[in-house]
Amino acid sequence: MNAFRAFILKEFRHILRDKRTLLVLFGMPIAQIILFGYAITTEIQNANIAVLDRSRDVRSLELTRTILASGYFTLNADVRSYDQIEEAFRKGRIKMALVIPPDFAAKLQRGEADLQVLTDATDPNMASTLVSYVNAIAARSGAQGKPPGIRIEPQMHYNHNQASVNMFVPGVITIVMLLVSAMLTSIAITREKELGNMEILLVSPLKPLVIILGKVIPYLLLSMVNVSTVITVGHLLFGVPMEGSWLVLAVACLLFVVCALSLGVVISTIARTQQVALMLSLMALMMPTILLSNFIFPISSMPFPLQLISNIIPAKYFIVIIKGVMLKGVGFEVLWKEAAVLAGMTLLFIGISVRKFRIRL
Amino acid sequence: MTPTATIVADRLTRRFGSFTAVNAISFEVRRGEIFGFLGANGAGKTTAIKMMSGLLMPTEGTAMVGGFDVSTEAEQVKRSIGYMSQRFSLYADLTVRENIRFYGGIYGLKKAVLNERAEHLIRDLGLDAEADRLVGELPLGMKQKLAFSTALVHDPAVVFLDEPTSGVDPITRRQFWEMITAAADRGTTILITTHYLDEAEYCHRISVMVDGTMAAYDTPSAVKSTLGVHTMDEVFLKLTRTSP
């Protein structure tokens, strides 16, 4: 037990002595959460547009004014022809162009007038969102005498102001934990192998399992510190709600950290150099996690095979749990299935790494 | 400065913060001489060699190597020296032949010369069968001999060897010293550091370093007789004990 403690202390010293890594380790989650909180948002503001008004009458000017006053758009190009609109698109200066055909007011008087909306669909979502905004404004501005009909009363649950930070915080927590736990651990262990220190440790009286545990425990603690930072900052600074129980959240985070650490150990048993460990973690772990975990892209819109693949991504389950606890306020009575899957995966990874480690000996 | 001296150090000093690793050492090494730097770990041997090979800037003092000043003409110095460090310096993932050609090529050897030297070297080391094997697969002793030969491939005037024999078995060590002596006989100046005291006997002259200073500087037998002892071990014990 004494040897074990000494070993863990040694690992801690390694980590704490390395100022650059520490800075990145603790600076990155904070930088990320601040970026997500302040800068990265899917809410559209000030989209650059151009207006080609072929009527220049009272109604067309009024419509233009209403649209620009909405706050979603900024007039960024002075255009007098379709050619100029196209040029502005090609230079990437505008995302949308409104074209008001001649005789707008007169046509409106007679019944219906067209408003052409040209969007840069190289970003399809932005294009559809912009069109939906214009639609809403146009409907309001021309609404006089519109027949009564069905009203919809939409109610947003769990995220009343639709803040993107609420959606991203769980994702950031996941990525940070994966990075520290899986990536850093795999590289740290591979480093010992590459520099030949592993042989020295293996001939020491320490059992292999103890060596691995010693390597892993400091990173476990670091991950938990990091997660606490992210959650605290998200909660206090950005008002990310915490509807559920802190205990459930802590248990879930711990479960995921152990899962990620065991994945890191698995990678380190495969990789022989740090470069390989890094590239494996990046390409086979980080990218699929970012893309297939519901973090940014909705899994339900993906083709079926990818939906299947997404089932083997541990982060997917963790994100469900964390969103459930933080935003919906549910506990394990609802989330037990996800927790069970994570626990199962963890056992599998531990099993694989213990086997692999024995074979090497 | 004697006309045949290829290394001249004058009050060469290196400090790291408040710690003085090498303290004003002065010495000369003649052409074709094997000059040994002896001393315990941390005595300043490696620091001294790094300054003379242009890897580390001297804090004070000067050193001329092959007629060039290491402080101001480091790049010219590098053209005329070979270097082999205690850390293994060949690429484990390149073959024997590729390593030799790579280092020769870096020194700008012409292709024909390079090929001829490489083949010659491989033959001399008896590595014909292993020439296309990865260096990482060779036994340690062979790696060290290859590293030494590679350090000589561009025919440098001076070769710095930093603990070249550490961890090598006695037979290989013996062969290694034969190679060093042969090179010196061809006129190459050798500066070698070692902590194997018996190796001092192979050197023409030695300097024993203690805490960054030169505690002795002469031929091995002269050093022994000055101190009134019979073996190198005794020289070493006597010098280190007197140091504070």
Add this chain to the structure above:
Amino acid sequence: MSALPHLLKKEFRQIFRNKAMLPIIFVLPIVQLLILVNAADFEIRNINLIVEDLDHSRTSRELYGQFEASPYFRVVGAPATTREGLDRLDHDKATVFLRIPAHFERTLLATGTGSLALDINGIDGQAAGLSSFYITRIVADLNRNIVVRERKGALQTAGRVQVKERYWYNPDLEYKNTMLPGLMVLLVTMVGLFLTSMNVVREMEIGTIEQINVTPIRKWEFIVGKLFPFWVIGLFELALGLTIGVLVYRIPVQGNVGLLFAFAGIYLTVILGMGLLVSTRTQTQQQAMFVSWFFMVIFLLMSGLFTPIENMPTWAQNITLFNPIAYFIDVIRLVLLKGSTFSDVSRHFGIILLFAIAVNVLAVLSYRKRAA
């Protein structure tokens, strides 16, 4: 004879001899492009919808039918009670819960107004907004049908502004067309930045760099020798990605591919220079990869790949002016999808060239053959 060819030969040999790295450099990116492009899709389809119909009228059934026909929604059931419906929302079994109250049709026809209750899982704000927009459209269509039916075609449309949208450059709103070029940038950048930053530090860690430093190799020779192989690999990956994009995903190539590669060539020198800069400032591969990762994540998030730069506040937009990835993503989309010409993107070229010079000058200055 210069030492450069020998250095290059050595670097290429080492890269191609590394059996573990080769598949990672060449095969994984292909797999990623083939698989992950399908994943990187923001388009909102198959939103899970549950409907509680307490009205059971012709109108409510018509509404139900319209949702079933819509590609945006997948009707996944009808809860027995409102409580059960909200529970399903809690359990993520449904994203949208539509409630048609009792007597809906009767009220609508009698008073001209009827209301529907809509509960949306708003965690993904943008998706929620779009769901709500799609529903509004479906309901508006229904509205018009009813009006036409009930008033026998006497539709009052005075003052209506009819919005006619056109989606340029990507009329089918194909997300792949946007994401594939972006992911290519991501791959090229990751491979370039990580491999260079770790490569030089690796020689430091193993100790071979010392042997190189005692040779008369000139600084620029060493740096070019280190960077050029990764430059070639980066351009190769771009070509590979582009080929896959065109052959497999049929992404449009409107502009000049040569222009794109010219930009990529300069861009890669920026990224590789950054990698070198990182490696001169770090001592272990672990540090190098960590510092690279830090910059990579920040640059990536601020690049406009996932969320448009226009959405950011002004201060953040100002930061993106110094983000090389943002320029490349812009250029690759402009050139590939919109057919922009050199004069359209000349500003991007100028800026990236400045970056290239600045970063590499810094890198050369901070690489030292001799410790001071």
